[in-house]
Amino acid sequence: MSFREVLxxxxxxxxxxxxxxxxxxxxxxxxxxxxxxxxxxxxxRGFLVLEGARMHGLTTExxxxxxxxxxxxxxxxLVHDDLPSxxxxxxxxxxxxxxxxxxxxxxxxxxxxxxxLAFELMCAPALGPAEVRVALVAGLxxxxxxxxxxxxxxxxxxxxxxxxxxxxxxxxxxQAGKTxxxxxxxxxxxxxxxxxxxxxxxxxxxxxGLAFQIADDILDVEGDAAAVGKRVxxxxxxxxxxxxxxxxxxxxxARATALIDEAEAALTPYGAAAETLKEAARFVIARRN
Amino acid sequence: MSFREVLxxxxxxxxxxxxxxxxxxxxxxxxxxxxxxxxxxxxxRGFLVLEGARMHGLTTExxxxxxxxxxxxxxxxLVHDDLPSxxxxxxxxxxxxxxxxxxxxxxxxxxxxxxxLAFELMCAPALGPAEVRVALVAGLxxxxxxxxxxxxxxxxxxxxxxxxxxxxxxxxxxQAGKTxxxxxxxxxxxxxxxxxxxxxxxxxxxxxGLAFQIADDILDVEGDAAAVGKRVxxxxxxxxxxxxxxxxxxxxxARATALIDEAEAALTPYGAAAETLKEAARFVIARRN
Numbered sequence: 001m002s003f004r005e006v007l008x009x010x011x012x013x014x015x016x017x018x019x020x021x022x023x024x025x026x027x028x029x030x031x032x033x034x035x036x037x038x039x040x041x042x043x044x045r046g047f048l049v050l051e052g053a054r055m056h057g058l059t060t061e062x063x064x065x066x067x068x069x070x071x072x073x074x075x076x077x078l079v080h081d082d083l084p085s086x087x088x089x090x091x092x093x094x095x096x097x098x099x100x101x102x103x104x105x106x107x108x109x110x111x112x113x114x115x116x117l118a119f120e121l122m123c124a125p126a127l128g129p130a131e132v133r134v135a136l137v138a139g140l141x142x143x144x145x146x147x148x149x150x151x152x153x154x155x156x157x158x159x160x161x162x163x164x165x166x167x168x169x170x171x172x173x174x175q176a177g178k179t180x181x182x183x184x185x186x187x188x189x190x191x192x193x194x195x196x197x198x199x200x201x202x203x204x205x206x207x208x209g210l211a212f213q214i215a216d217d218i219l220d221v222e223g224d225a226a227a228v229g230k231r232v233x234x235x236x237x238x239x240x241x242x243x244x245x246x247x248x249x250x251x252x253x254a255r256a257t258a259l260i261d262e263a264e265a266a267l268t269p270y271g272a273a274a275e276t277l278k279e280a281a282r283f284v285i286a287r288r289n
Numbered sequence: 290m291s292f293r294e295v296l297x298x299x300x301x302x303x304x305x306x307x308x309x310x311x312x313x314x315x316x317x318x319x320x321x322x323x324x325x326x327x328x329x330x331x332x333x334r335g336f337l338v339l340e341g342a343r344m345h346g347l348t349t350e351x352x353x354x355x356x357x358x359x360x361x362x363x364x365x366x367l368v369h370d371d372l373p374s375x376x377x378x379x380x381x382x383x384x385x386x387x388x389x390x391x392x393x394x395x396x397x398x399x400x401x402x403x404x405x406l407a408f409e410l411m412c413a414p415a416l417g418p419a420e421v422r423v424a425l426v427a428g429l430x431x432x433x434x435x436x437x438x439x440x441x442x443x444x445x446x447x448x449x450x451x452x453x454x455x456x457x458x459x460x461x462x463x464q465a466g467k468t469x470x471x472x473x474x475x476x477x478x479x480x481x482x483x484x485x486x487x488x489x490x491x492x493x494x495x496x497x498g499l500a501f502q503i504a505d506d507i508l509d510v511e512g513d514a515a516a517v518g519k520r521v522x523x524x525x526x527x528x529x530x531x532x533x534x535x536x537x538x539x540x541x542x543a544r545a546t547a548l549i550d551e552a553e554a555a556l557t558p559y560g561a562a563a564e565t566l567k568e569a570a571r572f573v574i575a576r577r578n
Contacts, residue, residue, distance in 0.1 A: 154317055
């Protein structure tokens with residue numbers, strides 16, 4: 001199967017796992033909003049969990065709850081990032097954002113409950129021995145809290161009112177938290193599940209995460225809203241420093257390509273078993289949305 | 290030691306454990322806001338964890354990270370509940386709320402990161418075998434997500450725009466989620482830590498949690514803002530149904546007293562070892578703030 005076929009198959013399974021986790025909950029707007037928020041998306045982070053697990057000889061089923069967990073966590077972060085007091089976005093994946101479709105209170109609560117759900121999913125017995133599940137919970141917490149994703153988002157918001165645009169070092173630090181930390185943890189999760197050394201996957205995902213953000217900045221300049229599914233040109237309009245404003249469009253593309261080479265090289269210890277993850281890395285900088 | 294002395298000593302230890310968890314984090318407003326949000330408060334939930342553990346022969350140290358975890362979770366819920374789109378409170382424990390002292394984005398992010406921190410604290414090796422820590426993480430998730438605390442808060446917000454005031458059954462369901470679920474889990478945590486049957490503590494905390502909410506509603510009518518540390522008379526002004534509006538002031542007091550008797554009776558299996566928890570129950574309805 002090609003990477004795109006694997007990604008689509010994994011996305012369908014993750015969708016089912018999330019639907020199962022949300023089944024039987026109260027018939028309330030907050031629960032409807034949770035279901036809405038976790039539907040759709042590429043499921044790249046969930047795919048990284050599943051492919052990392054398979055590369056270590058585990059079945060997809062043995063890692064599925066962990067893949068659903070990182071996608072629930074990711075969905076929560078998007079719902080909160082889109083809020084009026086944060087990035088103030090009204091469109092996500094081509095659809096109205098949660099606070100537009102419902103209201104702010106429902107969006108805050110749905111995001112809160114999706115974060116909780118992520119940790120609950122990491123406790124699923126199917127993920128193996130308790131030691132493994134505790135390591136997954138701790139790893140997810142480290143990646144998503146005030147030393148990871150939340151810190152990155154806070155730095156991003158602070159940058160909007162900073163006296164000077166951020167430097168390349170500052171943008172890189174910001175990205176390492178905001179989008180990098182969860183991508184890195186997602187890739188490592190397969191090794192954690194298998195009790196293997198996560199170092200090669202961490203190196204792969206560190207380069208991949210940075211390339212992913214650079215590609216996002218390029219899309220914000222080159223993409224059109226219909227294909228991207230959200231407003232574009234926003235960063236430039238806001239006068240925000242991005243990898244494109246700091247490196248130039250061609251410089252940013254060259255940097256993203258070099259990072260993908262780096263990501264692929266990090267997978268050398270896995271030999272041919274890493275082919276799908278290498279394809280995933282190339283996809284990240286080739287995507288149009 | 291009297292209950293008040295135990296509560297004060299436990300609060301001091303929890304304060305230290307939370308400070309330790311937040312030490313070394315980035316020097317950023319979101320982290321300052323997290324420290325601000327977790328400081329102060331009675332630490333009743335943390336006390337329940339610690340006393341429940343001691344009643345099962347465990348040391349305070351063996352349960353301290355779990356007590357800090359429930360207090361971090363509680364602090365997150367207060368920060369988010371106080372937001373303008375939620376309960377819109379500008380005063381908490383006699384101090385400006387987080388979104389007033391900083392801004393909404395910082396309050397949302399600080400709350401998000403405090404929830405994450407709660408789950409991270411539950412993974413602390415000091416809490417014992419991995420099986421115990423997974424059970425604590427799963428229990429905390431169940432109590433705080435869309436089947437517990439978040440559901441209760443969502444029902445509370447929905448009640449504000451409901452065509453008719455809530456019934457006693459609806460208020461009781463709302464409370465069982467909004468404040469009851471975390472109080473229940475806090476009391477059960479000691480039994481989980483010790484590998485003991487949590488049923489008596491669950492029965493105790495179910496009655497205690499409801500009495501606690503009724504006492505809150507009484508305080509909203511009888512208290513003065515200076516002593517309570519937050520705005521009072523708010524529910525009546527908003528025409529919201531409360532235990533006082535549904536049962537009358539005397540009826541609410543009688544119900545709270547009956548629930549405390551019920552809570553004490555549930556602890557019979559523990560004999561004299563439960564004296565401090567019984568005192569805690571009586572304190573809940575006698576408090577002035």
